[in-house]
Amino acid sequence: MIEIESLSKRYGELTVVDAVDLIIPKGSITAIVGTSGSGKSTLLRMINRLIEPSSGQVRIDGRLTTSEPAPALRRRIGYVIQGNGLFPHRTVAENIATVPQLLGWEPARIAARTEQLLTLFGLDPAIHARRLPAELSGGQQQRVGVARALAAGPSVLLMDEPFGALDPIIRAKAQEDLRTIQRQLGTTVVIVTHDMEEAFLLADRIAVLDNGKLLQHDVPARLLTHPAHPQVMALTGTTDRALRLLSLESTAAIVTAGEVSGPDLPASMSLREALSALIWAGATAGNVLDAHGQRSGHVTMQAILTRGSAAR
Amino acid sequence: MKASGVIRVGVWGLLIAFLLKPQVFAPAFAPLTQHDAPAIYDQGDLATLAWAHLGLVLTATSLSALLAIGLAILVSRGPGRAFLPMSRSLVGIGQTFPPVAVLAIAVPLVGFGIKPTLIALVAYGLLPIFENSLTGLSQVPASVLEAADGAGMSPIQRLWSVELPLARPLMIEGLRQTLVISVGTATLGSTVASQGLGEVIIAGLLSDNSAFVLQGGLITGLMAILLHDAVGLIAQRWQRPVQ
Ligand SMILES: Nc1ncnc2c1ncn2[C@@H]1O[C@H](COP(=O)(O)OP(=O)(O)O)[C@@H](O)[C@H]1O
């Protein structure tokens, strides 16, 4: 858990982060969103003290971040930035080993951990471990960047627009991988993004910053149904908010008993995708398939449409 | 062996042979002498002089490198940045001030011999190493530095394991330039009684013996070329460590 308490950053007269209070639950993904220059990166970097706050404090798992030297704190926190910042003169394996090495792990333990992470991120240790970053594709470099951040098993992972430089297809894959790995490891993730699509896709909770002030911190659906500020509505957009709302729930959430004639819809499918599938099939209802591929009930188009309404 | 390797071995062989058995080459230099003057420098042992010359150059370049790299590190970070323009000018003066003038000023202060020569060479050699080191250090991408800080490296760890390795190719380039400049400049040391190859050239000028002048020049030139080449070789090995 990360507890941020009236955290501020001022540069002379300019207040870049303004008395932000924020509690980030353990094991969740929180997205910090806002327009460019709203203070997202500054807020994020105050968590690992790459930027020292002007006032306020941060606790991680109950412990003040100022209770130890900054380098020691940062070794316990994963950090991923846009453009990945891999060390160009070090091999992939050496890059991943950075923090374990700083922590003085045994070489055998480092080697085992490096191999494990490469495999976890879909890179073959035999092929990729000894390559230099420049010899990898952009998507692979980005994965190595995340692997490096996770190498020493941090409980907190901070990410500053980590997927910003990737093309759409690779970005979608990277987002999916992040979610999988985060669920698997139970890491608390804070991700800065200006891409609302990404925030809605990944985040359990979204924090909206504007001019250094926290406007709203809530689950994604409530940002749409109960925006705390006109700026929140402007940011989430109003033209496709019904569809966005539907994208936040899966068919499993509204399944009702009984079989109908219509297409099969996996239980993991979002309502938005289910709606699209129904429109495409020219059907008004479809059967929900559980994780084992068994029909567990059905959803109707009417039920989906109701979930997308502000008055639900 | 590649052609470059053959040439390299050839040039080394030529230099060593000339230093150890200079009399063998006497017929080649004889046409340059007049009135039966000796064709090969006879007021001292060429190998000893070359060795002393090399020692002087290596010492001076090492001192230049220590000062220039140290200064570049200091003024490229934190509060040291304020001193960047001043250090640039100082180092620049070191190069624009003629070494002969430095010698003239240094001798009354530290006496004749190797000391004034070292001072002149060190001052003259700072600039290439300093400027190249600065460029090398400033070329490290901001994202790489941020990642190093974010991973929990201390400033010293970041400098040692990220910044210096990435700046190294340019630093070595500066070192190379300084080495070559110093080999030539060090001949001036002989005017203030510092042992070196300048003696051969000066003896030739004083006794109007072009053979001496040419010998001194040739040995110095070969030394510069070989040092330039050797640094390149060492740097190459260093950049690609065997895994
Ligand atoms: N060192 C600094 N000095 C002065 N202003 C700064 C400094 N760093 C950031 N800022 C300003 O703080 C504001 C927020 O920056 P940042 O946190 O990077 O925004 P975001 O990540 O949301 O785009 C910007 O207006 C930026 O210009």
Ligand SMILES: [Mg+2]
């Ligand atoms: Mg930013």
